[in-house]
Amino acid sequence: MSLKxxxxxxxxxxxxxxxxxxxxxxxxxxxxxxxxxxxxYNNTPLENxxxxxxxxxxxxxxxxxGLTVKQHYALFLLCNNFTQEEIAAIFQVTRGxxxxxxxxxxxxxxxxxxxxxxxVVAAAKKIGVQYYLPSNLxxxxxxxxGDFDFEDME
Numbered sequence: 001m002s003l004k005x006x007x008x009x010x011x012x013x014x015x016x017x018x019x020x021x022x023x024x025x026x027x028x029x030x031x032x033x034x035x036x037x038x039x040x041y042n043n044t045p046l047e048n049x050x051x052x053x054x055x056x057x058x059x060x061x062x063x064x065x066g067l068t069v070k071q072h073y074a075l076f077l078l079c080n081n082f083t084q085e086e087i088a089a090i091f092q093v094t095r096g097x098x099x100x101x102x103x104x105x106x107x108x109x110x111x112x113x114x115x116x117x118x119x120v121v122a123a124a125k126k127i128g129v130q131y132y133l134p135s136n137l138x139x140x141x142x143x144x145x146g147d148f149d150f151e152d153m154e
Contacts, residue, residue, distance in 0.1 A: 061127050065109045072134045074098060075106055079121055079130035 024033040067075065070091070077087050084102075088095045099117075107115035110123040124130070 071106050076134050079124050
């Protein structure tokens with residue numbers, strides 16, 4: 001288990017990534033990869049994350065807004081200080097596509113009149129989107145080391 005903290009800017013007091021790393025072994029016991037499961041926690045004191053004292057989000061309102069899975073994922077990342085360029089790289093689209101999603105699709109659902117990323121993030125954080133993990137972030141990742149034939153795995 002590892003904890004990594006950073007101070008990206010003055011507004012964010014805590015950016016914390018909690019990652020669990022497990023080796024993946026083949027039949028002979030050789031390491032063939034690493035399974036990494038990470039959760040990103042931002043703008044919240046660590047004790048609140050672990051004891052849930054001050055984390056509040058309106059689950060019914062977030063669901064009623066009607067965000068698609070991709071919109072929720074993008075908005076969650078945006079609320080947790082990912083740039084539009086970083087989100088575009090994750091989605092493998094252009095930054096302009098992410099901007100259009102924010103302005104044309106997400107902003108109206110949040111009732112944001114002056115549609116820009118700053119206003120959308122502010123509206124989303126008021127209802128706690130930054131704490132409501134999208135379902136596609138629950139997936140595990142497998143990173144392989146070197147050449148490996150997956151048919152050899154049991």
